[in-house]
Amino acid sequence: MKAPICNVCLKSDVLCSNCEEKLENGEINELEIQISRKLKELSDEYGSLRDSEILHVYDTENVVVIVTAEGDGAKVVGRSGEIVKKVAEEIDKSIRVVEKSENDREVIKGLLSPAEIESVNTVFTPDGEHQKIVVDEEYKGKINMSNEEFEEIIEKITGSHYLLSFE
Numbered sequence: 342m343k344a345p346i347c348n349v350c351l352k353s354d355v356l357c358s359n360c361e362e363k364l365e366n367g368e369i370n371e372l373e374i375q376i377s378r379k380l381k382e383l384s385d386e387y388g389s390l391r392d393s394e395i396l397h398v399y400d401t402e403n404v405v406v407i408v409t410a411e412g413d414g415a416k417v418v419g420r421s422g423e424i425v426k427k428v429a430e431e432i433d434k435s436i437r438v439v440e441k442s443e444n445d446r447e448v449i450k451g452l453l454s455p456a457e458i459e460s461v462n463t464v465f466t467p468d469g470e471h472q473k474i475v476v477d478e479e480y481k482g483k484i485n486m487s488n489e490e491f492e493e494i495i496e497k498i499t500g501s502h503y504l505l506s507f508e
């Protein structure tokens with residue numbers, strides 16, 4: 342298993358100097374450490390985790406987002422969500438797993454699911470050009486996070502700024 346912390350730190354209660362430095366720089370956060378260690382522990386029981394890669398963990402008010410390498414989402418979710426359920430119990434919060442992808446649309450789809458993207462349009466505002474993701478308004482309030490939280494996480498994962506709009 343690959344995680345934001347090294348293999349030694351995955352199995353230990355303390356951090357090595359390298360990982361400690363990453364934590365101090367803000368390259369990694371406490372939640373990433375906690376969740377990575379929990380997944381490592383679960384990998385004894387769930388073989389699918391052994392060749393999975395955890396890239397980042399982002400916290401929002403109502404849900405924690407785990408970003409995996411492309412193709413690793415299902416390995417971390419587990420059959421019928423068994424693995425994420427255990428992690429969710431540990432941190433007492435819902436979890437959403439999203440795969441990183443070169444294709445921004447795939448990342449957006451993963452973060453919005455089961456809501457679907459209606460369209461992505463270029464819009465012009467006084468502060469420049471933006472990409473606006475339009476989702477049917479029937480999904481408003483059903484994606485577990487605010488528009489601001491969604492936009493921030495999408496920007497962290499894809500490096501691009503998107504606006505989310507329910508219309």
Ligand SMILES: [Zn+2]
Pocket residue numbers: 346347348349350356357358359360361
């Ligand atoms: Zn380490």
